[in-house]
Amino acid sequence: MLAFLIRRISQSVMVLLVMSVLVFVGVFYIGNPIDILIAPDATPAEYARAVKELGLDKPMLDQYWIFLKDAVHGDLGNSFVYNEPALKLILQRMPATMELAVTAMLMAVFIGIPLGMLAGIKHDTMLGRSIMRFSILGFSLPTFWVGLMFIILFSVQLGWLPSGGRGTTVELLGVPVSFLTWDGIQHLILPAMNLALFKTSLAIRLSRAGVQENLQMDYVKFAKAKGLSNTRIIGLHVMKNIMIPVITVLGMEFGGLIAFAVVTETIFSWPGMGKLVIDSIGVLDRPVIVAYLLITVTMFIIINLLVDIIYSILDPRVRLGDHN
Amino acid sequence: MSNELLDIKKLETFFYTRAGIAKAVNGISLSVDKGEIVGIVGESGSGKSVTGFSIMGLVDPPGEIAGGSIKFKGEEIIGQTEEEWRSFRGAKVSMIFQDPMMTLNPVLRIDTQMIEAIRAHEKVSKKEARRRCVETLAMVGIPSPAERIKSYPHQFSGGMRQRVAIAIGLLNKPDLIIADEPTTALDVTIQGQILSEMQTLCRKTGMALIWITHDLTVIAGLAHKVAVMYAGKIIESGNVQEVLDEPLHPYTHGLIGSVPSRNKRGQPLYQIPGMTPSLINIPEGCSFRMRCPHADEICMKEPDETISDNGRMVRCHHPL
Numbered sequence: 001m002l003a004f005l006i007r008r009i010s011q012s013v014m015v016l017l018v019m020s021v022l023v024f025v026g027v028f029y030i031g032n033p034i035d036i037l038i039a040p041d042a043t044p045a046e047y048a049r050a051v052k053e054l055g056l057d058k059p060m061l062d063q064y065w066i067f068l069k070d071a072v073h074g075d076l077g078n079s080f081v082y083n084e085p086a087l088k089l090i091l092q093r094m095p096a097t098m099e100l101a102v103t104a105m106l107m108a109v110f111i112g113i114p115l116g117m118l119a120g121i122k123h124d125t126m127l128g129r130s131i132m133r134f135s136i137l138g139f140s141l142p143t144f145w146v147g148l149m150f151i152i153l154f155s156v157q158l159g160w161l162p163s164g165g166r167g168t169t170v171e172l173l174g175v176p177v178s179f180l181t182w183d184g185i186q187h188l189i190l191p192a193m194n195l196a197l198f199k200t201s202l203a204i205r206l207s208r209a210g211v212q213e214n215l216q217m218d219y220v221k222f223a224k225a226k227g228l229s230n231t232r233i234i235g236l237h238v239m240k241n242i243m244i245p246v247i248t249v250l251g252m253e254f255g256g257l258i259a260f261a262v263v264t265e266t267i268f269s270w271p272g273m274g275k276l277v278i279d280s281i282g283v284l285d286r287p288v289i290v291a292y293l294l295i296t297v298t299m300f301i302i303i304n305l306l307v308d309i310i311y312s313i314l315d316p317r318v319r320l321g322d323h324n
Numbered sequence: 325m326s327n328e329l330l331d332i333k334k335l336e337t338f339f340y341t342r343a344g345i346a347k348a349v350n351g352i353s354l355s356v357d358k359g360e361i362v363g364i365v366g367e368s369g370s371g372k373s374v375t376g377f378s379i380m381g382l383v384d385p386p387g388e389i390a391g392g393s394i395k396f397k398g399e400e401i402i403g404q405t406e407e408e409w410r411s412f413r414g415a416k417v418s419m420i421f422q423d424p425m426m427t428l429n430p431v432l433r434i435d436t437q438m439i440e441a442i443r444a445h446e447k448v449s450k451k452e453a454r455r456r457c458v459e460t461l462a463m464v465g466i467p468s469p470a471e472r473i474k475s476y477p478h479q480f481s482g483g484m485r486q487r488v489a490i491a492i493g494l495l496n497k498p499d500l501i502i503a504d505e506p507t508t509a510l511d512v513t514i515q516g517q518i519l520s521e522m523q524t525l526c527r528k529t530g531m532a533l534i535w536i537t538h539d540l541t542v543i544a545g546l547a548h549k550v551a552v553m554y555a556g557k558i559i560e561s562g563n564v565q566e567v568l569d570e571p572l573h574p575y576t577h578g579l580i581g582s583v584p585s586r587n588k589r590g591q592p593l594y595q596i597p598g599m600t601p602s603l604i605n606i607p608e609g610c611s612f613r614m615r616c617p618h619a620d621e622i623c624m625k626e627p628d629e630t631i632s633d634n635g636r637m638v639r640c641h642h643p644l
Contacts, residue, residue, distance in 0.1 A: 218426035227414030
């Protein structure tokens with residue numbers, strides 16, 4: 001286990017390093033942020049000063065070296081726009097995104113898995129087929145369009161739920177959260193549903209396939225031959241087997257959920273990281289873009305590590321570090 | 325009180341597939357006495373496993389029991405409610421399957437899978453159930469059962485897993501165990517051990533056993549009675565020694581002839597010509613006539629069961 005962790009962490013550092021090079025080179029060639037930041041009527045002298053101030057006059061390799069040296073000390077540079085540390089800006093927005101992503105994930109797990117299992121058990125009934133049709137819709141409809149439809153239906157037509165913002169937040173362990181106030185929950189429902197739709201469909205498909213596959217297995221027939229009730233066979237024997245792939249896939253998808261939040265946050269003006277990075281890309285705020293991508297990658301790495309550990313707990317046949 | 329435990333009469337189990345009706349079990353009659361070991365022999369697709377599943381009420385759709393009767397201790401079990409079936413399975417009749425790698429749930433510990441089998445039928449404490457599980461594991465020859473019971477299935481070898489499955493079958497002291505080729509997937513040495521242990525267990529507990537196999541040699545040393553199945557029908561049955569020494573049906577004769585033996589070393593083995601007929605399209609008359617060296621016109625008519633005084637049954641117009 002320890003050897004496994006050490007190996008994984010050293011691999012992760014390599015991934016982060018390669019990633020930082022790619023991102024740095026990428027944003028370097030996207031365009032010159034000065035052209036966007038500075039007033040169009042600025043004199044060449046002012047222009048040159050601005051370039052020098054931001055350190056953009058140095059060659060790319062030097063810029064990267066400075067960035068790397070600072071990054072090791074936890075400084076990912078200051079935002080060109082807000083003139084505040086990029087890391088701080090992102091960390092300020094992170095709780096909002098995490099709250100949205102976690103809520104969406106919980107919806108996917110607690111709605112998707114039971115529905116999928118139901119569809120697997122009752123696969124040749126009206127109910128089973130309806131669930132599958134719903135999941136096809138969830139898969140194929142574009143997130144942004146569904147989000148807009150939600151706003152038109154629930155906010156504009158019916159007026160049930162607000163169309164944007166976080167609503168009233170309260171502090172939980174020093175972090176502002178929405179889900180503890182009624183107003184906050186109302187603000188949270190639509191974006192979370194929007195974000196959850198795709199993952200719910202995924203959970204439905206995975207659990208249905210799992211149930212159908214497992215119901216064919218000999219161990220199910222043997223469990224029946226022991227005289228177990230269907231409730232126990234489905235609820236324990238089959239459930240524990242399908243949870244292995246479902247948790248693995250959904251766990252890895254959680255990283256995607258945080259990344260996908262960009263679209264949903266934009267539509268529902270949810271003040272999260274995604275919205276921040278979209279705005280930053282618009283004005284070529286390089287430090288924020290780089291910092292956002294690095295943080296996202298770090299989160300992906302941590303999530304995958306957790307998934308591997310959970311996987312080994314769920315499946316007794318897997319022991320970490322036995323292979324490779 | 326009669327000694328008869330299980331009495332199957334004209335059982336029909338059909339599979340309603342898109343291609344047609346597959347008559348997997350086509351009117352078989354078979355009885356099992358208390359403590360008796362009955363072998364059911366047949367090729368793949370002869371309906372022997374489906375017979376076992378029919379007794380357990382575990383025929384999966386599109387299959388269903390289409391007719392006949394199965395009486396257990398004099399009571400009809402076809403048409404029981406789902407709950408009656410549930411409390412019947414595992415308590416009165418247990419079943420052991422072919423592949424021990426597949427029958428145990430890979431992600432649950434052995435103790436979980438054993439204790440639940442007891443508690444499905446009896447209200448006993450987990451502690452008491454565990455004690456009985458350990459006892460039963462010791463009985464089937466698992467070394468240090470108290471520690472091993474905490475293992476997962478993958479930590480056991482194939483032979484040990486089959487012993488665990490057998491132990492699970494024994495837990496509720498059933499009157500009958502149906503063993504569906506339980507040694508086919510195992511080494512010959514392990515097979516021998518398990519066979520002799522099953523024999524001892526039956527003798528000790530007075531439990532009856534239906535042993536389903538395609539291997540005549542297994543039946544020879546184990547069973548009292550044998551029933552030979554072909555295309556969904558029992559074509560010959562009787563005392564195991566008599567059937568093996570003097571087969572009456574040409575198919576049984578062919579089966580025995582195709583077993584390698586010391587006397588026939590180096591000579592080509594006998595093969596029954598042709599293949600088992602498709603169960604969807606069983607030929608009219610005697611289903612074996614296409615492959616039978618003795619077939620003539622009269623075989624176009626379905627032969628009836630002929631039962632002799634000593635209980636030998638054969639279904640043939642030209643018994644040997």
